[in-house]
Amino acid sequence: MLLLPAVDPTRRVVLDIDGRKLDQWVRVDLTHDLSELSASFELSFRDETRSIETWEYATPVAGEGPLDWGAKCEISIDGETWLIGWVDDVLPEAGNMPGTVTIIGRDITGDLVDCPPDPRGKHEYRDISLTEFAEKLCKPFGIKVRADVDVGPKFDKCVVEAGETVLSAIAKYAKQRGVLVTTDRVGTLVITRSGQERAADDIAFPGNVTRSRGSFSARERFSDYFVKGQSEKNGGKRAKTAALDATADPLDAAPTQPAPATDAPEDVAEGAGALVMGHAQDKEVTRWRPHISMARTKANAFDAQRQAEWEMRTRRGKGDKEDYVYRGFRAGTANQLWKPNTLAMVNDRFARLDRDMLLAGVRVSYSQRGEETRLRITGPEAYDLLPEADRRAKKSSGKTKASASTSAGKLDGTARPL
Structure with missing residues (x-):
């Protein structure tokens, strides 16, 4: 949506470039x-x-010079640092009167999106944790790494493929661990899970937001999710194992393989061998809609199963979307800025939402409309792997029938979601 410039500038937002403050x-x-x-x-x-260099009648301002791309900068709101990054683009625009200059950029983790790891460095790391792997790839860029959650056991091997970016290399292993890779906006890559904190305020419509626009979609949701991959140990001499007697349990039981769609020979699953497969079901999709993906890395049965569950939960969570407009930059009794990756209780009668949702995106804006914060929310499991009972316990979505919103009944442990 195009936001037209305001007549009067705001001074609440400050851009600091080499000690020069623009506000x-x-x-x-x-x-x-x-x-x-x-x-x-x-x-x-x-x-x-630029204006005084172009028009004779423009009034010069002492101490200023033209801006250019490539400068490191810091942005603050009301004196609170919001971002440290780089200027990517400078766009001057003018007509028959003094024009404007637009400055576009990202926080410093933007280089991890664009660039590969150091081509002179290693491309294979063994017996390494996700955090350690991320630290080695980010170090040449001067970017720190912080893990706010347990990242799980070490990987036997992490490989950087030819041509892939730092973000891509880290993300493929983060996906196996069911964790989220994001930024703190001021110089650190953060490995975390979604919704670890509460938002600045609850969201209510009608109430403290002025606009509600939702999307509740099943287009990207499926009934069964399959993840196939190959284990690291393929071929070679088999390890000796103790013989099983009639009462013995398997030494390393793999997840139960799902039944094939039919009992025809061509539908029977392949032998175990080096093939591993994970399977997860979305019980809210009642018709047969299978989805299959391949593990991007060598995976054991546990990794494949976890990735299948991650795929199911994230697609389910992203199917519910809602956008809100909040007047102002700060909210709540603590007068805080809105932050993404926080949980907010959403009560929206029109969208029939009445549960915790994840604040997945925040857009702070100033224009002719005044000061606004645009909030993008989605299902709380959209970026995480936590169990369903913890994330969707209180539910009243846009696809729920109207009569359900007034029902006082509670779900027991075996009840199916509405």
Whole structure:
């Protein structure tokens, strides 16, 4: 959506470049969304330096010079640092009157999205944790790594494929562990899970937000999710194992394989061998809609199963989307800025939502509309692997029948979601 410049600039947002502070913005657009690794900014101001060089009647402003791309910068709101990053683009625009200059950039993790790991470095790492692997790839860029959650056991091997970016290399292993890779916007790559904190305020419509727009879709949801891969140990001499007697249990039981769609020979699953397969079901999709994906890395049965569950939960969570407009930058009794990756209780009578949702994206803007924060919410499991009972316990979605919203009944342990 195009946001037109405001007549009066805001001074609540400050851009600091090498000690030079710019704080008269006619348009502000600051975005941090979990669907993108790095946060971004787009700021527009009236550049007096360029104007005086162009029009004889323009009034010069002392101490200013033209801006250019490549500069490191810091953005703050009300004195609170919001982002540290780089200026990617400078876009001057003018007509028959003094024009504006728009500055576009991202926080410093943007380089991890664009660039490969150091080509001179190693491309294979053994017996390494996800955090250690991320640290080695991020170190040449001067970016720190922090893990807020348990990242699980070490990988036997992590491989950087030719041509892939730092983000791609880290993300494929993060997916196996069911964790989220994001940014703190000020110089650190964060390995975490979704919804570890509460949002600045609850969301209510009608109430503290002025606009509600939702999407409840089944297009990207499936009944059964299959993840296939190959284990690391393929071929070679078999290890000696103790013989099983009639009462013995398997030494290393793999997840139960799902039944084939039919009992025809061509539908029977392949032998175990080096093939591993994970399987998860979305019981809310009642017709047969299978989905299959291949593990991007060598995977054992546990990894394949976990990835299948991750695929099911994330697609289910992303099927429920809602956008809200909040007037102002700060919210709640603590007068805080809205942050992504936080949980908010959403009560929206029109969308028939009445449960915790994940604040997946925040867009702080200033324009002719004034000060606004646009909030993108989605299902709380959209970026995580936590059990269903913990994330969807209180549910009243857009696809729920109207009569269900007034029902006082509770689900027991065996009840099926509405």
